[in-house]
Amino acid sequence: MTQVLAKADAGCATSNFLASALERLPGAGLVPHIRARAFEAYARAGLPHRRMEAWRYTDLRALIGEVLPLAPRPDAAALARAKASARRVAVDQAVKLVLVDGIFAPELSDLGELKNELHVQSLREVLENSATGAMAGLVLSTTDDAVIALNAAMASDGLVISIAEGNTIRRPIQIVQVATGSSVSAFTRSYLQLDKGAHATVVQSFISAEGASGYQANDVLIALAGDEASLSHLRIAADAADAVNISSGIIAVGTRAKLDLFSMTCSGSINRYQGFVTLGGEGSKLSANGVNLVKDKLHADTTIVVDHAVPHCTSRQKFRAVVDDCGRSVFQGRIVVRPVAQKTVASLSTRALLLSDQAAADNKPELEISADDVTCSHGATSGALDNNLVFYLRARGLSEMDAQMLLIKAFIGESIEEIFADNLRDFVTAQAEHWLQERL
Amino acid sequence: MVAVQETVERVRRIDVDQYRYGFETQIESDKAPKGLSEDTVRFISAKKNEPAWMLEWRLEAYRRWLTMTEPTWARVDYPKIDYQDIYYYAAPKPKKTLSSIDEIDPEILKTYEKLGIPLREVAILEGVEPPPGGPQTPNRKIAVDAVFDSVSVATTFQKELKAAGVIFMPISEAIREHPELVQKYLGTVVPTSDNYFATLNSAVFSDGSFVYVPPGVRCPMELSTYFRINERNTGQFERTLIIADKGSYISYLEGCTAPQRDENQLHAAVVELVTLDDAEIKYSTVQNWYPGNSEGKGGIYNFVTKRGDCRGKNSKISWTQVETGSAITWKYPSCILRGDNSSGEFYSIVISNGFQQVDSGTKMIHLGKNTSSRIISKGIAAGKSQNTYRGLVSAHRKATGARNYTACDSLLIGDKCGAHTVPYVEAKNSSATFEHEATTSKISEDVLFYCLQRGLSEQQAIGLVVNGFAKDVLQKLPMEFAVEAQKLISISLEGSVG
Numbered sequence: 001m002t003q004v005l006a007k008a009d010a011g012c013a014t015s016n017f018l019a020s021a022l023e024r025l026p027g028a029g030l031v032p033h034i035r036a037r038a039f040e041a042y043a044r045a046g047l048p049h050r051r052m053e054a055w056r057y058t059d060l061r062a063l064i065g066e067v068l069p070l071a072p073r074p075d076a077a078a079l080a081r082a083k084a085s086a087r088r089v090a091v092d093q094a095v096k097l098v099l100v101d102g103i104f105a106p107e108l109s110d111l112g113e114l115k116n117e118l119h120v121q122s123l124r125e126v127l128e129n130s131a132t133g134a135m136a137g138l139v140l141s142t143t144d145d146a147v148i149a150l151n152a153a154m155a156s157d158g159l160v161i162s163i164a165e166g167n168t169i170r171r172p173i174q175i176v177q178v179a180t181g182s183s184v185s186a187f188t189r190s191y192l193q194l195d196k197g198a199h200a201t202v203v204q205s206f207i208s209a210e211g212a213s214g215y216q217a218n219d220v221l222i223a224l225a226g227d228e229a230s231l232s233h234l235r236i237a238a239d240a241a242d243a244v245n246i247s248s249g250i251i252a253v254g255t256r257a258k259l260d261l262f263s264m265t266c267s268g269s270i271n272r273y274q275g276f277v278t279l280g281g282e283g284s285k286l287s288a289n290g291v292n293l294v295k296d297k298l299h300a301d302t303t304i305v306v307d308h309a310v311p312h313c314t315s316r317q318k319f320r321a322v323v324d325d326c327g328r329s330v331f332q333g334r335i336v337v338r339p340v341a342q343k344t345v346a347s348l349s350t351r352a353l354l355l356s357d358q359a360a361a362d363n364k365p366e367l368e369i370s371a372d373d374v375t376c377s378h379g380a381t382s383g384a385l386d387n388n389l390v391f392y393l394r395a396r397g398l399s400e401m402d403a404q405m406l407l408i409k410a411f412i413g414e415s416i417e418e419i420f421a422d423n424l425r426d427f428v429t430a431q432a433e434h435w436l437q438e439r440l
Numbered sequence: 441m442v443a444v445q446e447t448v449e450r451v452r453r454i455d456v457d458q459y460r461y462g463f464e465t466q467i468e469s470d471k472a473p474k475g476l477s478e479d480t481v482r483f484i485s486a487k488k489n490e491p492a493w494m495l496e497w498r499l500e501a502y503r504r505w506l507t508m509t510e511p512t513w514a515r516v517d518y519p520k521i522d523y524q525d526i527y528y529y530a531a532p533k534p535k536k537t538l539s540s541i542d543e544i545d546p547e548i549l550k551t552y553e554k555l556g557i558p559l560r561e562v563a564i565l566e567g568v569e570p571p572p573g574g575p576q577t578p579n580r581k582i583a584v585d586a587v588f589d590s591v592s593v594a595t596t597f598q599k600e601l602k603a604a605g606v607i608f609m610p611i612s613e614a615i616r617e618h619p620e621l622v623q624k625y626l627g628t629v630v631p632t633s634d635n636y637f638a639t640l641n642s643a644v645f646s647d648g649s650f651v652y653v654p655p656g657v658r659c660p661m662e663l664s665t666y667f668r669i670n671e672r673n674t675g676q677f678e679r680t681l682i683i684a685d686k687g688s689y690i691s692y693l694e695g696c697t698a699p700q701r702d703e704n705q706l707h708a709a710v711v712e713l714v715t716l717d718d719a720e721i722k723y724s725t726v727q728n729w730y731p732g733n734s735e736g737k738g739g740i741y742n743f744v745t746k747r748g749d750c751r752g753k754n755s756k757i758s759w760t761q762v763e764t765g766s767a768i769t770w771k772y773p774s775c776i777l778r779g780d781n782s783s784g785e786f787y788s789i790v791i792s793n794g795f796q797q798v799d800s801g802t803k804m805i806h807l808g809k810n811t812s813s814r815i816i817s818k819g820i821a822a823g824k825s826q827n828t829y830r831g832l833v834s835a836h837r838k839a840t841g842a843r844n845y846t847a848c849d850s851l852l853i854g855d856k857c858g859a860h861t862v863p864y865v866e867a868k869n870s871s872a873t874f875e876h877e878a879t880t881s882k883i884s885e886d887v888l889f890y891c892l893q894r895g896l897s898e899q900q901a902i903g904l905v906v907n908g909f910a911k912d913v914l915q916k917l918p919m920e921f922a923v924e925a926q927k928l929i930s931i932s933l934e935g936s937v938g
Contacts, residue, residue, distance in 0.1 A: 053513055339855050354870035357837070363865040367878065370859075372852035380865045383873040 018153060021070045025156055026124040027136070034140050038152035045146040054145070054274075057330040057362045058301040063270050064244050068216050070156065071101040071184035081209035082178040083108050089205045089238070092423045094174035101179060102156040102186030102217075117167055123158035123189055135160070139191045139222065141250075143276065148248050151220045155189035158219075161202075165195040165226075172201040172424065177219065179243065180209040185216035192221065194229040196254075201232040201421060206247070208240035216244040227254040227281055233261050234424060236431065239268035241296065246272045255281030262419055263290035264428055265300040266435045272301040279306065279313040286315040289418040291428075293435045294327035294359070301330035308341040315345075320415045321352040322408055323359035324439060334366040337374055344374040352382040353411055405436055459700060459730060465551045465670050472529035474673070478502060481643050484529050488612045488646070491619060501632040501642035508636045514799040515828045515860060516768050518704070518741065526706060528644045530671040532588055551588075551668065583608055585649045585665040587678055597661065604660050606690075607652040611679055614650035621652055625683055629712035629749040629776070637708040637743040637770075641677045645710065648678035653688040653719075664693035667709075669729070669740065675706040682712070684719035686752065691722040696765070700730050702738045704767060709744045717752030717779065722760070725773075729765035736795030736824070739767025746773040747803075750782035750811075758785040759802065767796060772830065774803035777811035777842075784813040792825035792857070801831035801862075806842035806872065813843070819850035821857040828860040835872035842872040849878060 018039050027035060048055035049062070074082065082100040086108060090096065097120065098108035104122040111118060127136050139160060140152045163169060177188060194200055206217060217239065225231040231253070239245050245268050253259045265271045277286055292300040306315045321329035331350045352361030365378040385407055393403035412432055419425040472483045481502050485495040510521075532547075583597035585608065601608050607618060615622050632642040649665040669676045684690055696707075707729060713721050723746075732739025742765075748757035759773040775784025786802040804813035813833065821827035827850065835842040850859035861878050892898060 342855070352867065354867060354872075357870055359870055360866070360868040362867075363863075363876070365861075365863060365876070365878075367861040368858070369850070369852065370855070370857070372855050372857075378861070378876075378878050380863065380876040381874060382865060382867040384870040 017067065017069065021154060024070065025154065026127045028128050029136070031127050031136050031140070034137060035153045038140065038142050038149045041142060041149040042146050042153060045149075048146050054303065054332070056364075057332070058270070058272050058299065060147075060270075063299065064216065067150070068183055068185040070154065071179075071181045071186050071215070073103055074100040074105070074180060078180040078209070079105055079108065081180050081211065085178055085207050085209045086176045089176060089207055089236075091172055091174050091203055091427050094172040094203060097159055097173065097175045099157060099159070099175065099177045099188055101181055101184070102188050104157045104159065112171070114169065114171060114173075117163070117169060118173070119162045119164070121160045123155060123160055123191070126160050139189065141222065143250065145248065145274070147218060147246050148220055148250075151187050151189055151218050151248070154187040154218070155220070156187055158188045158190040160191045162193040163195060163198040163200050166197045167195075168199040169201070172203050172421070174203040174205060176205045176207065177217065178207055178209055179212045179215045179217060179240070181212060181215055183214045185218065187218045189220045190222070192223040192231075194223075194225045194231055196226045197228045198226065199230045201234075201424070203234045203236070203424065204247075206235075206237045206239055206245055208243060212243075213240050214242050215240070217246070219245075219247040221247070221249045221251075223249065223251040225251070225253040225257045225259055228256045229254065230258040231260070232420065232424075233259070234419070234428070235263045235273060236428070237263075237265045237268060237271050237273070238431070239271070241267060242269045244268070244270040246270075247274070249273070249275040249277075251275065252278040252280050253284045253286070256283040257281055258285045259287070260418075260420060261286070261288040261290075261304075262428070263302055264293070264431065265291075265298075265302070266293040266431060268298055268300070270299050272303065274303040274305075276305045277307065277315075278309055279315065280309050282310050282312045284313045286313070286317075287418055288315070288317045289415045290319045291412045291415050291432065292319075292321040292323075292329040292331070293412070293432060294321060294329045295324040295439060296327065297325070298327045299330070300327070301332070303330075303332040305334045306336065306346065308335070308337045308344045308346060310338075311340060311342045311344070313341065313344055315347070317348040317350075318415045318418060319350045320412045321350075321361055322355065322412060323352060323361050324355040326356075326358040328360040328362070330362045332364040332366070333378070334368060335376060335378070337367075337369045337371050337376065339370040342371050342373045344371060344376065346374070346376045348378040350378075350380045351411070353408065354382060354384055408436060409433070461728065461730070463700075465547050468532070469671050470531045471527045471671070471674070474527055475524040476526070476528060476644065480528050484644055484646055487529065487531075488615070490612075490615055493619075493623065494615055497627070497632070498643050501639050502644075504633050505636070505639040505643055508639060510636050514770050514830070515826060515862075516770060516797040516799050518768055518797075521706060521741070523640075525673070527671065527674040528677070529646055530674040531646075551670070583661055583663050585610060585663075587647055587649075587665060587667045588670060600660070605654040605657050606659050607650065608663055609650055611648045611650040611681060612646075614681075618650075618652070621683065622650070622681070625712070625714055626681055627712075629714060629747050630710050630745050635745060638710050638745040641679060641708050641710045641745070644675075645677045645679040648680045648709070649682075650680075651682040651690065651692065653684045653690045655686040655688060657685075657688045659688070659690040662691050662693055664695070667694070667696040669696075669705060669707065672701065673703070673705070675708065677707075678709045680709070680711040682714070682721055682723070684713075684715045684721045684755075686716045687718040689720045692724070694723070694725045696727055696729055700733070700738065702733075704732075704739055704741055706741050707743070707766075709746075711744070711746040711773075713748035713757055715748070715750050715752060715755035715757055715782075718754045719752060720756040720758075721748065722758045723748070723773070725759075725761040725763075727761065727763045727765050727769070731765050731794055731796050732767040734794050734823075736767070739796075740765065742766035742769045742771060744771040746771065747776065748774065748784070749776045750779050750784060750808075753779040753781055753808070755779050755782045756784070758787070760787045761789070761800075763788070763790040763798065763800060764793075766798075769796075769798040769800050771800045772802055774805065775813060776805045776807065777813060777839075778807045779811075780808040781810045782808055783811065786813075786815045786817070786831075788817045789820075790818070790827060790829075791820045791822075792827040793823045794825060795823070796825040798826070799828040799830055801829045803832040804834070804844055805832075806835040806839040806844070808839065810841040811839060811843075813845075815844070815846040815848070817846075817848035819848070819859055820853065821850065821859045822853040824856045826858045826860070828862060830862040830864075832864040832866070833874055833876070834864070834866040835869045835874070837868050839869050840871050842869060842874075844872075844874045844876075846874075846876040847878070
């Protein structure tokens with residue numbers, strides 16, 4: 001009974017909310033219709049709650065309760081603050097695309113000499129141009145997940161990037177998403193297409209400008225990596241301490257394509273990264289890794305669903321969580337092997353390190369296997385730092401703190417070292433070390 | 441790696457169309473009117489001559505059940521059950537008051553003989569050879585409580601058990617004869633409000649076994665209950681309550697079969713175990729309900745709530761299950777590790793064939809200090825079956841020093857079936873150490889090297905190691921009872937997937 005009421009409440013609140021936001025959202029032709037349908041799908045389900053298996057550990061109804069109103073268009077002052085913050089997370093040699101409060105900011109972005117190799121449009125442009133109407137349907141596609149449907153209804157801007165056949169983009173493309181407001185929400189959606197044999201690295205950084213607080217970010221990235229393409233995607237969430245970030249990645253890869261995913265969450269209040277990867281071409285390879293660095297009251301959830309839809313694909317996943325204070329880390333990994341997907345090789349390892357008595361870690365590594373000639377395995381552990389190891393290092397003259405630092409670094413290093421590019425690995429390591437320093 | 445031929449053949453031998461217990465006993469029976477209402481609950485309570493408190497307890501459960509909805513989270517799919525189209529009580533009509541085993545309806549005796557379950561007080565079960573060279577075990581006895589549809593028809597060795605102080609009787613009798621014990625423990629492990637099927641059971645359970653082992657007593661023999669569904673359109677709702685008082689030990693076995701029919705029948709049981717300080721219960725199940733035919737028609741819906749409460753310090757509960765039957769299995773024998781230093785174990789082999797759907801596993805809930813648990817689960821899916829392991833391990837804030845080790849492996853035979861693993865590992869205490877692994881490739885390099893060095897091929901070496909491991913699980917079962925399980929003993933899990 002109460003559940004029904006809650007559902008009606010959730011739907012009701014947002015329906016006014018959508019109506020008031022609609023005039024500010026871009027869209028010509030079929031777009032308003034697509035938004036309305038996506039919104040209906042969201043309203044039917046309401047915010048995800050713990051009785052939904054996929055959201056069992058991250059009950060948004062209890063944790064955030066409501067969706068905040070859409071952030072206003074950033075003014076000059078907001079852009080200036082965003083610029084200062086974006087500089088701090090700049091990845092070495094990367095070309096930069098900046099979204100401020102859910103709106104693309106070309107004045108902060110710089111593609112450098114890649115202008116000619118990359119085809120970049122803002123989502124707003126794509127949705128408002130009726131000539132690209134067919135594209136709108138694809139970019140705004142949804143799944144049965146309510147937060148993805150809500151994103152399709154509310155997406156205000158984002159980037160639509162395509163890389164032509166055989167093109168190798170050597171410099172990383174960094175998309176910096178900055179929040180400058182307080183108690184507002186931003187919905188962004190980006191679309192990335194790598195044609196046959198194209199290579200690219202995309203880094204998504206979520207940050208807050210000084211003074212931003214209590215905001216909600218909802219981002220969706222849809223990526224297609226064509227046959228023999230190679231895509232690296234890093235997501236680094238370093239939001240304000242009281243912010244909510246829910247990001248979803250929907251990624252499909254083609255024959256003999258290669259996909260590297262990495263997700264790091266190191267601050268915020270509620271964070272969820274959900275990645276849905278379909279290995280749709282034979283011989284494709286996935287390496288998905290991530291680190292949750294959790295302290296204070298952060299609730300960090302990483303959920304990865306890998307769908308082995310065809311034979312001869314490989315997926316490897318390594319996730320590590322370090323949890324301190326009253327933090328909670330959640331990892332859910334699901335490997336689906338379809339009946340036709342013979343000769344699949346899939347492995348998944350998830351480990352959590354608990355540093356305080358109030359810390360909690362939930363792991364749910366799931367296997368769903370319908371083919372008989374496959375090798376799949378998963379492992380999950382959780383526990384405290386091994387005192388014997390600390391003692392061993394102390395006996396060699398390290399201080400207690402240094403010994404702990406070294407062991408924690410080695411622990412998360414197991415996952416970070418899977419990042420292929422040196423500069424990105426260094427970048428992530430530096431961020432992780434910064435987190436560790438702050439903790440002490 | 442795909443399954444080896446030997447495994448394929450062994451699994452084939454217990455395929456759904458090979459079901460040996462599908463016969464029906466022609467016997468007149470006494471039934472409650474079809475359907476479920478407060479009157480049905482009153483009818484069952486009256487049939488059992490229950491005291492008023494028991495009726496009240498049932499009615500409260502019934503009223504609560506009306507407010508609940510059937511759970512849908514398990515990975516099983518079945519048409520909606522019409523709870524008004526079931527007989528909730530069916531008992532063979534007694535011809536007269538029984539004073540000895542010889543007066544039981546010969547049809548029933550014949551049934552149990554056919555099933556290989558001795559209702560006469562014999563020591564050795566049919567079809568079980570004593571181990572070669574082993575002791576002839578003249579004093580190895582098993583006391584059996586036979587439950588036929590809704591009632592217990594016979595309980596053997598009652599005198600001998602009484603001498604040891606052990607109470608072993610149908611729960612309906614215990615409610616009348618030992619109300620203080622039943623009232624103290626019934627519903628304390630699985631509360632009436634626990635889940636949809638347990639609540640239904642609380643309202644309409646008709647019989648089952650009750651065991652109480654007094655402090656310091658090591659039960660002199662294995663106890664066992666054999667459940668048989670015979671009547672058409674009936675549901676079986678039995679309730680088992682086992683209490684091991686301080687420092688006691690008991691080993692209990694459970695088996696079940698049902699006739700072959702085209703319609704589905706519901707079985708919703710509740711088992712509650714309580715161990716006090718230093719006590720141990722070992723609970724074994726060979727579940728062989730009718731699984732449906734090779735087209736997926738008929739079969740038992742097995743929705744069972746089994747839970748043990750390690751209430752005292754240093755207590756131990758160990759679940760062993762061999763599951764081959766039922767169209768649908770929904771069952772999670774669990775341990776609540778409440779007492780400090782208590783430990784829980786779960787050993788399971790689940791084999792699914794035909795159109796069977798299994799969603800089974802365990803829950804290990806660590807509440808006390810220095811508690812430990814161990815989960816070993818092997819799943820084999822063949823035909824068009826779906827076999828899911830679903831297990832929860834959780835450590836609460838105060839469970840300092842909790843430890844768990846979980847290993848679950850599954851094997852698929854053919855590409856029309858599915859094997860799924862859904863572990864939930866939840867740690868709320870930093871000193872809790874949990875390890876979960878689901879892979880068979882993790883055979884120690886040293887062991888393999890040792891075998892290779894002695895001239896075995898790698899395949900043989902893996903076979904040897906894996907086989908030895910599976911036997912470890914099966915040998916937890918008291919073999920005297922588990923004729924069926926013996927067939928499975930050398931199932932090789934080579935080529936299994938996580």
